[in-house]
Amino acid sequence: MDLQDLVKTFNRLPRTPRTPSGLVNNHWQFAVRHVPLHPPSDLLHIVNPGSFYTHCEESAQILTCLSTAAQANIVLPLLLKAFINATGNLHDPNVNAFAPWSWGTHDVELAKALEELLKSSGVRKELCTIRVGDEKSIQAEEELWPKLLSQMRKMVGPKCHKCKNGPADGTQGLLLCGGCRLKEYCSKDCQKADWKDHKENCKVISLASPSDYYYELAPIMPKAQALASKIGLTLGTKIYGQVTGKDTPENIATLLGSNEKKLVQQIHQDARIEVLLRPPPGSPMYAMSKSCQLDQNFPPSQWTPREASPEEEKELKKIREMQETIRRHMGSRGVKDITSQDMTDILGKNSGANLDEALQRYMNAVNTMDRGGSSVAEAFLGDPAWKIRGTSRDPSKPSCQALVAKGVEIVAGDVDDAASLKAAVQGADVVFGNTAFHEAFARGSEEDYAKLKPNQTLREWCYELEVQQGKNIADAVATVKNLELFIWSYLSDATKWSKGKYKGIFHFDSKAKVVEYIHEKYPAMAAKMSLLQMGLFITNWKWGQGAVPWEKRLDNSLILRIPGTGNIPIPLVVPSDAGSFTKALTKVPPGKNLLAFGDLLTWQDYVDLWSRVTGVNASLEHKTVEDHDKLAPGGYGEEIGEMYAYAQEFGYWGGDPSVIYPNDLGVDMAVTRIEDYIRGEDWSELLKLPAPSA
8 A cells, every 4th residue: 555545544443542442541652773783674663561562564764764854754654554454563453544543752853853744644633632741651661661572582693604503502692713713613523524615705704905805805795794784884885874873893893894993983083083183174083974975865964973082082182283273374265275384384393302293183184174275176176168277386296286186277376476377268168267465474484574675564565466366367367368257356445435444454455446447458358247245254263363353251151252242134155156157257247246145134133043053152242443453463453453343344245236146046056054054063162162160
């Protein structure tokens, strides 16, 4: 019967508060139970707590489903069949089928999913509610299940590899071969008798490397098959069991073998650290996970790794400290432009006595940091309509080679060298251009200050440099013969739109100055130009209080102290969405000025949302630009403080009437909502901020 027929039949069953015997309540407890036999499967176990009648309905693959809703779709027909068919011990064979008066389960999420399905399927209204938390009923089901499973094991459980009998009476189970740790025997006599036939296979298995064992042997081993079914792993694909907390030493040995224990332990430890760091989109480890399908069939909702041990916590802290050191060293260049010389400089100052440990820590830090910069290329990869070309000062960099491996053509091009850019852009139909406010702005070293003109500030020097780099890009793009579209990564002219009130937001004005240059010198090219204004990066909190001024209070709540007093909503965006916005602009005519964001939120809205999603008490306080200037030296604090004040008073986009929002494009695009970002982010470093002394 299909589900519709099952529901019709089930709804016709008689239903009374007590079972037909009149002795016990007509309440039934059910649970999905895994049967680790061969072949492994799942059963719907149903129990009447009053009488201890127990019944199992069919075998199916239930627990490996990717969502609770999918599990419910399998469980509901089984549940209805159990009462309709009146088979086994569920009812007395001499009693006609009847419906339960009530039913329940220990699984809250499954109960919710089933209730929705019961209602939508038309099951009688009084049974569309499923009890949860009934301790007596849960205990009855949990007590009966091991006994039932034991009976199953005796009937279809493991057998002696030699005589095919089960465990001998009075024993705790079969004996395991000490070599391969796979073949099982009921006695030492059977093991000795089988040794002549087994010894060659035993030698092969016991000497297999962890990789060979997993890919070649585990798929044919019943124990590994049962474990794989239980944790939702397809044997022969990459292992992702780390993230669901199933990576016990026993399970790892089942999948990788018992040989080379130190190597297996090291593989396990390295993978644990990577998982606990939770690589963000834009990081090399995240990209490798996607390309190698490390997260194949894995829903983010099941990200439940075991908590870090004290030793792991120490290592994670050191890696995050290394990440912060890297960010400070790289400044506004960002991690995407990191070089081997940067690595040498960073390790030279931070390696201590053990260079090998520091190098491994450095690799873990870099590989789990958002590199940025490639999200635009990533958005076009896989679309056969596009051939992607990128430029880099050093095409041999690992980040460039990773893009090459995905099909991106990387050519030499330096924003300080207009000739190299002209050669790089020839033959292009669409060009995306962007610059980064010079790393010296954030770094502010003595070497950088030595480059300044008399009475020139570091910010002014960086402004001039970025404007010239933007002009170099414009000069190069102007030489492209068949140009269809030029997309410029832009920020509003803060000096212009604030009528001179905010003259110190140089990283905004520099990008606006390039647009002014293009309109004046290349009007034909300006007609083919669209502007992409990326909103305020929601990930900036990772750069510390100088970027996003969170602080901890005495009661351990958090407070966000934002400069400025206005209340204009801020366009907040996830940096890795830049590719989606860029590709959307290629689908509409030129001339757009797109403000790109996931959500427009006032700072109070954001703090309230952050607090609700994280469950951490948080509040907002407005302060002055002068207050913020004290958080970071060299003008960095003042620049960021003015940006916050300008955005709240005049709008991040300055109130420019030519600005349009993503929905105005009329193009479908994948954009990350800020609530989703907050929910998926690891906020542990922010929560570790020290509380002020009393």
